[in-house]
Amino acid sequence: MREPSTRKEPMSSLSDxxxxxxxxxxxxxxxxxxxxPDIGSMIASNWAExxxxxxxxxxxxxxxxxxxxxxxxxxxxxLDSLKKELSTCKESIDNLxxxxxxxxxxxxxxxxxxxxxxxxIEPLPIVIEESDDEVIATxxxxxxxxxxxxxxxxxxxxxxxxxxxxxxxxNTPDEQLGRVPQSWKRVLTKVVRRVGNT
Amino acid sequence: MGILSGFKVKIVxxxxxxxxxxxxxxxxxxxxxxxxxxxxxxxxxxxKEHGGDSLSxxxxxxxxxxxxxxxxxxxxxxxxxxxxxxxxxxxxxxIQSNEL
Numbered sequence: 001m002r003e004p005s006t007r008k009e010p011m012s013s014l015s016d017x018x019x020x021x022x023x024x025x026x027x028x029x030x031x032x033x034x035x036x037p038d039i040g041s042m043i044a045s046n047w048a049e050x051x052x053x054x055x056x057x058x059x060x061x062x063x064x065x066x067x068x069x070x071x072x073x074x075x076x077x078x079l080d081s082l083k084k085e086l087s088t089c090k091e092s093i094d095n096l097x098x099x100x101x102x103x104x105x106x107x108x109x110x111x112x113x114x115x116x117x118x119x120x121i122e123p124l125p126i127v128i129e130e131s132d133d134e135v136i137a138t139x140x141x142x143x144x145x146x147x148x149x150x151x152x153x154x155x156x157x158x159x160x161x162x163x164x165x166x167x168x169x170x171n172t173p174d175e176q177l178g179r180v181p182q183s184w185k186r187v188l189t190k191v192v193r194r195v196g197n198t
Numbered sequence: 199m200g201i202l203s204g205f206k207v208k209i210v211x212x213x214x215x216x217x218x219x220x221x222x223x224x225x226x227x228x229x230x231x232x233x234x235x236x237x238x239x240x241x242x243x244x245x246k247e248h249g250g251d252s253l254s255x256x257x258x259x260x261x262x263x264x265x266x267x268x269x270x271x272x273x274x275x276x277x278x279x280x281x282x283x284x285x286x287x288x289x290x291x292x293i294q295s296n297e298l
Contacts, residue, residue: 095200104256129256131254131256133254134254134256134257136256136257136260138260143241143263143264144243145243145245146243146245147246147257161229161243164229165241168231172238175237176236177237178238178239178240178293178298179293179298180240181239181240181241
């Protein structure tokens with residue numbers, strides 16, 4: 001067993017006191033007390049220092065934890081906002097993709113013939129919109145369109161529609177037509193002429 | 199789903215016939231006139247759909263344009279908030295402002 005230190009000066013730190021623990025029993029207590037008369041106050045002082053240091057560290061940890069929690073909250077709210085923006089972006093991309101894939105092939109052409117009842121004075125400018133499942137042929141100036149499963153069908157249907165519109169307009173007195181139908185009538189009578197019996 | 203999607207041909211036809219008194223004939227392309235008084239003002243075409251009971255977006259847009267409505271106004275007409283007389287007021291105001 002190690003002999004206690006013979007020095008008389010007070011202990012400077014807790015570690016000095018810890019060195020004495022192996023001899024800290026009843027039989028040698030008086031010896032220790034003789035060597036270290038102020039050991040009681042030293043212990044109290046060291047413990048107070050220790051507790052104070054722990055409390056200080058605890059306070060620092062708590063402050064760190066609070067700051068960390070607020071940072072995590074801030075990051076979480078940023079993450080939520082990013083998620084929302086990402087979702088909006090995804091929706092926009094989906095819409096764009098849908099529009100892109102749905103986009104028809106558009107071309108312009110002219111009609112040189114309607115049917116045997118009409119002579120085409122001036123070729124009719126038409127627009128063909130071709131998509132996966134339908135083709136639309138339009139004569140935009142008179143707002144007539146027709147649909148077909150293919151280009152030829154759509155054009156044939158459009159010719160029928162032009163003919164039908166022509167008769168509807170020609171058989172209606174001008175005073176019974178609004179401004180727009182009157183303009184359609186003018187256009188049609190400029191570009192086609194009836195040559196048949198009907 | 200976009201604003202131009204999901205217009206059922208039957209409902210559109212019913213809506214235009216009942217609210218706007220448009221009489222669609224029979225034929226490959228069904229057309230009808232919208233009248234104000236005795237005057238033919240607008241002509242609407244409702245084509246028979248190829249491969250579905252809903253109007254395609256492009257056809258829906260053409261129908262909407264021929265009625266001189268915005269997409270939202272057509273949606274209102276289809277879903278009911280817009281009545282026949284609301285539509286008549288809109289067309290009359292377009293006529294008054296020389297837009298129609």
